[in-house]
Amino acid sequence: MTAVPLIFEAPRRGRPPRHLADLDPAERRAAVADLGERPFRADQLSRHYFGRLEDDVTRMTDVPTAARHRLAEALLPPLLTLVRNVDCDGGATRKTLWRGADGTLIESVLMRYPDRVTMCVSSQAGCGMACPFCATGQGGLTRNLSTAEIVEQVVAGARWLARGEVAGGPGRVSNVVFMGMGEPLANYGRVLSAVRRLTDPAPDGLGLSQRSVTVSTVGLVPAIHRLAGEGLAVTLAVSLHAPDDELRDTLVPVNTRWKVAEVLDAAWGYVGATGRRVSIEYAMIRDVNDQPWRAELLAQQLRGRLVHVNLIPLNPTPGSRWDASTPAAQEEFVRRLVDRGVATTVRDTRGREIAGACGQLAAVDPSPLS
Ligand code: SAH
Numbered sequence: 001m002t003a004v005p006l007i008f009e010a011p012r013r014g015r016p017p018r019h020l021a022d023l024d025p026a027e028r029r030a031a032v033a034d035l036g037e038r039p040f041r042a043d044q045l046s047r048h049y050f051g052r053l054e055d056d057v058t059r060m061t062d063v064p065t066a067a068r069h070r071l072a073e074a075l076l077p078p079l080l081t082l083v084r085n086v087d088c089d090g091g092a093t094r095k096t097l098w099r100g101a102d103g104t105l106i107e108s109v110l111m112r113y114p115d116r117v118t119m120c121v122s123s124q125a126g127c128g129m130a131c132p133f134c135a136t137g138q139g140g141l142t143r144n145l146s147t148a149e150i151v152e153q154v155v156a157g158a159r160w161l162a163r164g165e166v167a168g169g170p171g172r173v174s175n176v177v178f179m180g181m182g183e184p185l186a187n188y189g190r191v192l193s194a195v196r197r198l199t200d201p202a203p204d205g206l207g208l209s210q211r212s213v214t215v216s217t218v219g220l221v222p223a224i225h226r227l228a229g230e231g232l233a234v235t236l237a238v239s240l241h242a243p244d245d246e247l248r249d250t251l252v253p254v255n256t257r258w259k260v261a262e263v264l265d266a267a268w269g270y271v272g273a274t275g276r277r278v279s280i281e282y283a284m285i286r287d288v289n290d291q292p293w294r295a296e297l298l299a300q301q302l303r304g305r306l307v308h309v310n311l312i313p314l315n316p317t318p319g320s321r322w323d324a325s326t327p328a329a330q331e332e333f334v335r336r337l338v339d340r341g342v343a344t345t346v347r348d349t350r351g352r353e354i355a356g357a358c359g360q361l362a363a364v365d366p367s368p369l370s
Contacts, residue, residue: 124182
């Protein structure tokens with residue numbers, strides 16, 4: 001065996017500590033009671049955390065000092081430590097690298113537009129889906145994030161906005177997309193709880209509208225069916241990337257388990273149950289999936305459905321053998337879809353120059369960016 005010098009101590013991977021945001025309101029009251037405090041203290045903590053976005057325990061002055069510290073220690077432990085922020089687009093895009101209590105690294109991205117602010121959050125550290133064009137997919141899965149670790153990414157963005165720390169003045173998070181690292185439906189329970197924390201009215205949660213939350217999936221069919229039965233109005237995005245099984249088997253390996261037709265059936269089931277328009281994500285990869293005949297096959301499968309295609313110019317990842325489609329191929333692809341009555345838009349590539357764009361999040365290198 002070759003001796004490899006140990007430069008970095010391997011981080012310990014473990015369960016993140018319990019946090020207020022892991023719990024629903026009844027569980028919070030029970031947790032507070034377990035600590036020997038009156039249950040209404042749970043509502044006070046919720047108001048500070050979700051309502052006022054407070055992160056300084058000493059400012060929670062409606063709770064007596066001793067109780068405050070005991071409660072904060074038990075229910076507001078630090079979960080994510082900021083490693084670094086990288087801004088671009090004049091400060092309207094911010095990619096953040098976080099370190100979990102066990103050393104796990106994850107990323108989130110804040111994107112400010114004239115009419116909205118979207119937080120792109122991670123649901124897992126790494127990802128087990130192994131899509132070959134995605135940076136996160138290359139490293140495998142480290143672990144699931146806890147509900148509170150997911151919520152914290154949004155709360156952090158909300159704090160920066162509330163305090164006017166993001167270019168454009170004070171603001172609020174309006175949208176959340178589960179399009180950071182990980183496959184959200186492979187961490188189903190925690191992601192669902194996170195959606196509830198994000199959308200429960202303040203002060204129980206952050207009070208975002210369900211419609212402004214998008215859960216993006218490779219197409220885990222049983223989990224899509226389950227999501228359809230939750231009574232939520234969140235937007236479902238399905239990462240299709242190919243209309244035919246032969247190619248999709250290679251681009252989205254889970255397709256060997258659930259085929260294009262099954263994934264789309266599940267998506268139409270979601271439309272039927274929720275009345276929500278489904279998004280189909282399609283990364284445009286030069287000479288791989290961008291041929292006119294594939295646009296036509298895709299149109300055939302989607303025509304007449306409550307659906308919208310989101311084309312994402314491929315963000316080539318380091319060492320990738322693939323490139324983005326040419327503008328001409330992309331235009332032709334869009335034209336064929338639109339001509340056949342399928343609503344289609346091309347996603348902007350915010351954060352591209354800071355490796356903060358779709359599929360580029362791969363928190364493997366904690367060294368400072370040059
Ligand atoms: N696991 C979820 C979330 C992944 S990230 C899912 O697969 O949907 C969100 C989107 O970015 C997915 O559609 C994903 O396929 C896409 N993506 C990943 N890598 C990309 C890349 N290098 N270029 C463009 N889009 C990419």
